[in-house]
Amino acid sequence: MPVPPEYLRVGEFFSDFLLAVREETSLATRHQSYTCLQGVLIVFRRRLTPEQILTFAQILPPAVASIFIDGWSPEEFTPEWGTRDTLTREVRHLRQHHNFAPDTAIADVARALRRTIGAETLDAALERLGPEAAAYWAGS
Structure with a gap:
C-alpha cells in the first residue's frame, strides 16, 4: 500500500491549513493563527473523554x-x-499576552476545518461526540 499523501506532504497540508485559519480569522501571521488554532483545539479537548479524544x-x-x-x-x-x-x-487564555484570537475564533477555526476535511467527515465524528461537541464546531 502506498504512503497516504497527507503523510508524504504533512508540512504542505499543515501550511495550507494554517493559511485557511489565518484567512478565516483575519489574523496577520502564521504564528498568531497557530496559537489561535491550538487554543481552540485544547479548549475542545478538555471537554472530551479519552475515547472521544x-x-x-x-x-x-x-x-x-x-x-x-x-x-x-x-x-x-x-x-x-x-x-x-x-x-x-x-481560548484566549493560552499564551494570553501573545494571543490575538478574535471573538469569533472557534467559529473561524471550525470553518477552516470544514474546508479542509469536509463537513460530512466532521459532522459524522461530532454526531458520535454529542450535541455540545457539534455546537462547538458549528462554524457560525
Whole structure:
C-alpha cells in the first residue's frame, strides 16, 4: 500500500491549513493563527473523554491531530461546556499576552476545518461526540 499523501506532504497540508485559519480569522501571521488554532483545539479537548479524544483525532490532518493531543492529561477534563463567551475567553487564555484570537475564533477555526476535511467527515465524528461537541464546531 502506498504512503497516504497527507503523510508524504504533512508540512504542505499543515501550511495550507494554517493559511485557511489565518484567512478565516483575519489574523496577520502564521504564528498568531497557530496559537489561535491550538487554543481552540485544547479548549475542545478538555471537554472530551479519552475515547472521544481518539475519535476526534482520527479525522484531523496529521499535524493538526498532533497539536490536538500534544500535552494532553486526563486531569484536564472539564465536563462543563459553558457559554460560547466562556469558551472563547478560555481560548484566549493560552499564551494570553501573545494571543490575538478574535471573538469569533472557534467559529473561524471550525470553518477552516470544514474546508479542509469536509463537513460530512466532521459532522459524522461530532454526531458520535454529542450535541455540545457539534455546537462547538458549528462554524457560525
